[in-house]
Amino acid sequence: MIPTSLTPYLPLLISVIYTAGVVGFVFLFVLFANWWERKVSAHMQDRLGPMETGGWHGWAQALADAIKLLLKEDIIPAAADRKLFKLAPYVVFTGSLAGFAVIPFGAGLIGTDLNIGLFYVVAVSSMVVIGILMAGWASNNKWALYGAMRSAAQMVSYEIPVALSLLIPVIMTGSLSMQEIVAAQEGGFWHWFVFRSAPFSLIAFVIYFWASLAEVNRTPFDIPEADSELVAGYFTEYSGMRFAMFFLAEYGNMFIVSAIAATVFLGGWQPLLPALDFIPGPIWFVGKAMFLVFIQMWLRWTLPRLRVDQLMHVCWKIFMPFAFANLMLVGLWQVLVQ
Amino acid sequence: MEAFFFLLLAVVSIFSGLMVILQKSPVASVLFLVLTLVCVAALFVMLSAPFIAAIQVIIYAGAIMVLFLFVLMLLNLQRFTEGAWSRFQITGVVVAAVLAVVTALLLRAVPLPADSGFLRETPGLGSVEAVGLSLFTEYLLPFEIASFLLLAGIIGAVILSRRRP
Amino acid sequence: MDLSRFNLITIATPLVLGAGVLLVMLVDLLSGRANRRPAQLAALAVVLAAAAVCLATWNTGGVSFFGQVSGDGFASFFNLIFLAVAFLVILAGPAYLERNAIHFGEYYSLVLVSVMGMAFMAAGTNLLVIFLGLETMSLALYVLAGFNPARQSSNEASLKYLLLGSFATGFLVFGIALVYGQIGSTDLARFSAYLAGAGDPFAGYMGAGVALLLIGLTFKMAVVPFHFWSPDVYDGAPTVVSAFMSAAPKAAAFAAALRIFYAPAESLGLPWERILWILAALTMTVGNLSALNQASIKRMLAYSSVAHAGYLLLGILAGNELGAAGILFYLASYVFMNVGAFTVAWMVNRRGEGRYDLGDFAQLGFRRPLLAAMMSVFMLGLIGIPPLAGFFGKLYVFTAAVQAGYVWLVVIAVLNSAVSVFYYLRVMVIMYMRENEALKDVDRIPATFAAVAACALMVILLGLIPGSVLDVARAAVASMP
Numbered sequence: 001m002i003p004t005s006l007t008p009y010l011p012l013l014i015s016v017i018y019t020a021g022v023v024g025f026v027f028l029f030v031l032f033a034n035w036w037e038r039k040v041s042a043h044m045q046d047r048l049g050p051m052e053t054g055g056w057h058g059w060a061q062a063l064a065d066a067i068k069l070l071l072k073e074d075i076i077p078a079a080a081d082r083k084l085f086k087l088a089p090y091v092v093f094t095g096s097l098a099g100f101a102v103i104p105f106g107a108g109l110i111g112t113d114l115n116i117g118l119f120y121v122v123a124v125s126s127m128v129v130i131g132i133l134m135a136g137w138a139s140n141n142k143w144a145l146y147g148a149m150r151s152a153a154q155m156v157s158y159e160i161p162v163a164l165s166l167l168i169p170v171i172m173t174g175s176l177s178m179q180e181i182v183a184a185q186e187g188g189f190w191h192w193f194v195f196r197s198a199p200f201s202l203i204a205f206v207i208y209f210w211a212s213l214a215e216v217n218r219t220p221f222d223i224p225e226a227d228s229e230l231v232a233g234y235f236t237e238y239s240g241m242r243f244a245m246f247f248l249a250e251y252g253n254m255f256i257v258s259a260i261a262a263t264v265f266l267g268g269w270q271p272l273l274p275a276l277d278f279i280p281g282p283i284w285f286v287g288k289a290m291f292l293v294f295i296q297m298w299l300r301w302t303l304p305r306l307r308v309d310q311l312m313h314v315c316w317k318i319f320m321p322f323a324f325a326n327l328m329l330v331g332l333w334q335v336l337v338q
Numbered sequence: 339m340e341a342f343f344f345l346l347l348a349v350v351s352i353f354s355g356l357m358v359i360l361q362k363s364p365v366a367s368v369l370f371l372v373l374t375l376v377c378v379a380a381l382f383v384m385l386s387a388p389f390i391a392a393i394q395v396i397i398y399a400g401a402i403m404v405l406f407l408f409v410l411m412l413l414n415l416q417r418f419t420e421g422a423w424s425r426f427q428i429t430g431v432v433v434a435a436v437l438a439v440v441t442a443l444l445l446r447a448v449p450l451p452a453d454s455g456f457l458r459e460t461p462g463l464g465s466v467e468a469v470g471l472s473l474f475t476e477y478l479l480p481f482e483i484a485s486f487l488l489l490a491g492i493i494g495a496v497i498l499s500r501r502r503p
Numbered sequence: 504m505d506l507s508r509f510n511l512i513t514i515a516t517p518l519v520l521g522a523g524v525l526l527v528m529l530v531d532l533l534s535g536r537a538n539r540r541p542a543q544l545a546a547l548a549v550v551l552a553a554a555a556v557c558l559a560t561w562n563t564g565g566v567s568f569f570g571q572v573s574g575d576g577f578a579s580f581f582n583l584i585f586l587a588v589a590f591l592v593i594l595a596g597p598a599y600l601e602r603n604a605i606h607f608g609e610y611y612s613l614v615l616v617s618v619m620g621m622a623f624m625a626a627g628t629n630l631l632v633i634f635l636g637l638e639t640m641s642l643a644l645y646v647l648a649g650f651n652p653a654r655q656s657s658n659e660a661s662l663k664y665l666l667l668g669s670f671a672t673g674f675l676v677f678g679i680a681l682v683y684g685q686i687g688s689t690d691l692a693r694f695s696a697y698l699a700g701a702g703d704p705f706a707g708y709m710g711a712g713v714a715l716l717l718i719g720l721t722f723k724m725a726v727v728p729f730h731f732w733s734p735d736v737y738d739g740a741p742t743v744v745s746a747f748m749s750a751a752p753k754a755a756a757f758a759a760a761l762r763i764f765y766a767p768a769e770s771l772g773l774p775w776e777r778i779l780w781i782l783a784a785l786t787m788t789v790g791n792l793s794a795l796n797q798a799s800i801k802r803m804l805a806y807s808s809v810a811h812a813g814y815l816l817l818g819i820l821a822g823n824e825l826g827a828a829g830i831l832f833y834l835a836s837y838v839f840m841n842v843g844a845f846t847v848a849w850m851v852n853r854r855g856e857g858r859y860d861l862g863d864f865a866q867l868g869f870r871r872p873l874l875a876a877m878m879s880v881f882m883l884g885l886i887g888i889p890p891l892a893g894f895f896g897k898l899y900v901f902t903a904a905v906q907a908g909y910v911w912l913v914v915i916a917v918l919n920s921a922v923s924v925f926y927y928l929r930v931m932v933i934m935y936m937r938e939n940e941a942l943k944d945v946d947r948i949p950a951t952f953a954a955v956a957a958c959a960l961m962v963i964l965l966g967l968i969p970g971s972v973l974d975v976a977r978a979a980v981a982s983m984p
């Protein structure tokens with residue numbers, strides 16, 4: 001039993017434990033996703049990928065890489081803006097990690113169920129751009145700068161279709177709280193928003209998923225770090241620990257956008273069928289999110305990269321009008337139905 | 339606790355506000371402006387207006403400041419290399435000092451209305467529902483005028499960015 | 504939901520203009536690359552439709568949209584002024600734009616969106632609406648000032664106007680915030696009730712708030728010491744735009760000032776009276792003295808418009824019904840004189856955009872007697888020679904000021920008018936007496952000529968029936984809530 005003198009500190013203790021758990025989860029996820037992506041890409045190209053490290057299918061490869069990164073020298077270029085260069089990875093990493101605060105892993109398993117939860121995620125993820133620009137600018141390197149600017153243009157543009165399509169489940173729920181959105185999708189997959197008031201929510205899901213690929217700089221929207229032209233984009237100059245932080249943030253963002261899609265469109269931690277609710281919610285939730293992460297990897301090794309102008313064209317002239325029309329139609333639908 | 343956080347945010351936002359104008363490098367100025375805006379957003383959270391806070395971060399820090407940075411990087415402005423203080427800087431400091439004195443006198447003459455009452459008329463003033471409701475009833479017309487304001491801005495951007503013949 | 508709270512009649516005119524902006528953009532898009540005529544015609548049609556709607560809904564609106572706007576006679580009167588200016592610059596504009604190879608369809612949509620902003624400034628009964636109207640107007644004007652990107656002075660004008668204008672807007676917004684901080688509302692009804700009811704109306708933040716509001720508005724009126732932008736901007740901007748800028752926004756700023764300050768005028772305390780007194784005296788004097796020595800007609804007209812803002816301030820200061828109605832009449836005549844004068848200025852300009860020399864007017868009286876006669880009408884009207892409209896505008900405003908007890912200020916105003924005779928008459932002297940400097944002939948542009956003729960006619964007409972127009976203006980002022 002916990003002594004009564006400690007009870008006032010219990011909520012604090014719980015949140016500290018939860019936060020530590022989430023950070024641990026992010027690390028684990030990144031290690032796993034890194035290995036997984038290599039395996040997926042290898043198998044798609046009829047290779048085997050890492051097979052040696054750790055024994056079974058090279059399972060410890062990512063772990064070994066992580067240790068290598070931590071031990072490597074931290075290089076700061078002589079011409080760099082030192083303060084900004086050091087600060088940038090933290091901003092990016094914090095922006096990415098902060099999003100996890102409102103991700104509902106299960107019925108009671110959420111950092112904090114803000115009543116503006118969804119908005120909060122959009123807000124903190126928009127801070128990532130600032131960090132990327134800082135990194136690109138501070139590196140004092142043309143590739144880094146180009147990468148940062150491409151990334152900024154892309155993320156600011158694609159934020160709009162993302163936000164517009166996220167509004168559709170919000171309209172259908174009448175709340176911005178993550179848990180309430182999940183609760184509104186209870187009772188089997190046909191209650192999930194992606195299948196409700198079709199085709200609007202389906203269109204919204206598709207737009208969200210594609211636009212979020214651009215938000216996290218994944219193929220086919222990975223021009224900010226197009227390695228064939230920009231070396232590695234905004235983190236070209238980074239090495240060691242700081243590079244690892246960018247890496248963590250990238251994969252963390254991958255999970256966050258998939259988790260949001262799972263939450264608002266695919267029923268969150270709700271089971272596929274009501275009869276399957278003996279499987280705990282967190283497993284459903286992570287499973288759905290991982291499925292979407294897998295699709296992201298699949299697309300990466302299937303589709304070619306878009307050009308900058310094509311990228312902007314897709315956003316402003318295709319996603320945007322569709323997202324706006326969709327939003328209006330859903331509003332109309334909700335008014336007419338109710 | 340609340341007073342502590344308020345003071346912390348206030349001090350940080352004023353400090354970074356000052357740094358915006360004291361920095362030589364324009365990029366650093368913009369980054370300090372971002373910090374100021376984030377602090378102001380946090381103050382909104384303390385005033386139980388989380389929606390406004392989120393909007394503040396999304397629009398100002400996330401979009402407008404990014405465009406600022408973007409333009410600065412496009413222009414590739416170097417540090418301002420003014421050695422001595424220019425005439426304008428001296429004028430500016432004098433004007434700022436006078437304004438500061440006037441503001442201080444004003445604040446001393448007028449006690450801050452700790453509870454003027456009108457902010458407490460509506461509970462949940464800053465919630466999404468309250469903001470949305472007042473935006474689409476009482477302030478519908480200003481809201482719509484603002485959309486034409488933006489339209490004027492878009493037309494202007496098209497005109498000014500037109501390729502020179 | 505109670506839809507009667509959203510009475511569209513109150514905003515019928517700006518609504519037509521707003522729809523018109525979209526229509527004009529669409530027409531311009533569909534009419535191909537080289538042909539701007541359809542956009543112009545569409546814009547003219549929109550202005551006429553808006554004027555028709557304005558007349559049809561004259562003083563029928565009342566306060567609506569939760570007290571945000573009032574579609575009263577005051578708004579209708581000003582809307583008609585704005586629409587007249589818009590009509591004239593749209594009618595006269597193409598020739599100028601063609602001459603400078605800047606004939607883009609956006610000219611028309613920007614003029615319309617700007618007029619829409621002005622309409623909201625005149626109709627707003629809430630500081631927020633007035634502020635948004637002012638910003639909509641200004642944003643379009645910033646772009647219009649830089650409408651000729653090939654000329655550096657146009658870019659400079661645009662940037663200068665933008666920077667200073669945004670600064671002034673900052674003052675306005677801060678003023679609104681302080682007023683809100685004191686009374687908990689941006690509603691003008693609450694504002695005037697507070698001023699009338701409170702023991703010391705300018706206690707607390709109100710004093711600073713009202714001062715900042717005043718700075719924001721006087722900037723748009725180009726009142727000394729916030730006038731420095733106006734000569735440079737009017738001079739650098741394309742001249743059709745200068746014609747528009749010197750007329751309509753000034754009227755809109757005075758409309759907003761009347762909305763805010765007219766009702767509680769009697770409660771405007773002593774310090775405010777003094778401040779306005781000094782501002783008015785300074786504006787008239789500085790404007791007129793600076794205009795004396797200008798070689799460029801555009802700069803001369805710019806300073807003259809500063810001086811006129813000073814005369815108009817007398818009406819605000821007087822604070823009585825005649826003063827307010829006098830401002831309405833004054834503005835109704837002033838816009839025609841100014842648009843006419845600026846239009847003639849670019850018609851006779853024969854040395855290229857960079858130079859607007861008064862020498863351009865040499866011998867105009869013999870080569871184009873009609874044009875010269877009309878320019879004379881504008882100049883005499885701006886001096887205030889009876890029986891032209893300018894005379895009656897000054898008469899009403901000055902009488903109102905005397906009634907309110909500002910005898911010395913009126914003496915200063917009359918002395919200033921005497922000074923202004925010098926530079927206005929100089930234009931006429933050049934037109935009729937100076938030798939020809941072998942300049943090339945003035946183009947004959949029927950549409951522009953028609954616009955100038957309309958201006959001249961209005962200046963004469965308003966001078967012939969000043970009484971009945973003043974009655975309309977009085978009724979308009981009385982209809983304010």
